Amino acid sequence: MSIGNSPDGNSPEDVPPFDDAREGAPASERPSIGRALQQARIAAGLTVDDVSNATRVRITIVHAIEQDNFTPCGGDVYARGHIRTLARAVHLDPAPLLEQYAEEHGGRPAPTPAAPLFEAERIRPERRGPNWTAAMVAAIVAVIGFVGFTLVKGGDGEQSAKTPVAKGPQASTGKTASATPKSSKPASPTPEPSDSAIAAAPGDKVTVQVSAAEGRSWISAKDHNGRTLFDGLLKQGDSQTFQDKEKIDLVLGDAGAIQLYVNGKKIQDAFQPGQVERLTYTKGDPVTG
Structure with a gap:
């Protein structure tokens, strides 16, 4: 060199x-x-x-x-x-x-609040103009939905007017309908978030979960192209999950407050409170042995 x-x-x-x-x-x-x-x-x-x-x-x-x-x-x-x-x-x-x-x-x-002090190192996302194509598509879908709903509702009204109303005993000639509805299969309970939430991360990508377990911390995450995935303050108890096909670059403002899970495995590094860490993880991380 x-x-x-x-x-x-x-x-x-x-x-x-x-x-x-x-x-x-x-x-x-x-x-x-x-x-x-x-x-x-x-x-x-x-x-x-x-x-x-x-x-x-x-x-x-x-x-x-x-x-x-x-x-x-x-x-x-x-x-x-x-x-x-x-x-x-x-x-x-x-x-x-x-x-x-x-x-x-x-x-x-x-300790000094992380977010204002790292203002100089943040990469601001590019400003984008309004997506007029998406707005027009949404408007067309809304109009079609309204017209379809109107037609269906009008057809139901005409059928109701033409259907004769049963009177007296004649209404009971058919089989008596059961008043008890058929039991439906109970819905599966929504799984609660846990450490296994990223255990099934795809092997052809890198998946990183960042949790503010011990306190709040400013974090920044970028993909392999340098595009900002997240740039902000995580409050205690908050978490973010990032995924990319090659690598994830992280900056942790207070690494001692953060728990990391990479590709379904917990990172055991002993980060100190107030310590600034810059980390990069790929599909093969964490390396064991």
Whole structure:
């Protein structure tokens, strides 16, 4: 993988090699969080574009974090998530960086609502004009239905007028009809939603069920073409199911509040509260062994 010599922070000549002895260094001597991430990225032979493609963190946010500017992250919770994600991408232990962030920004903050903070990362669906063809078809169907109903109702009225009314004992010449209606087969009870609701997912597709079991969380789901399937806030107890013939891409704003079922199997990853996760699942997931 080549490293471009550009002024955007991708050139290895302008930054010294990364020093692995971060934990033992005094606070005055250790590099800043952004400097440490930048040094580790260059030491790993990666450009900003490489890191952005691997983590799906936007290039502008990667640049801002490497310059110790965490404002574009949208809050402390999401800044921590980006630091953790970038550190893993450049083969760096995120724990010392998170401790340093806590020291410099006043400790662990209270959770921040997910939906407003991820506003910058959402992909808005394209606006579409009204479907006039569907509206015309619906209007034609409504007119035909009304005319048919009118004709049927009028025919029933004429038959009722022509049918003689039985009088006196003559009305009882036939067999007496039973007053007890025939018992009909009881309707099958509607199955309640359960973990088996996606157990019969087709093998030629990937099926993902997202449930907000532990609290509310913002989520985003896209299909293999990058089209947005869902982008919004799941309240506690809500769930969404997504299906695609190749893959499903997920972004979880608070992964600790989410339960995942992929192709009928529960995902056992121990997600932490407030943790941002970007996940991709295909037809063969989850892989066992």
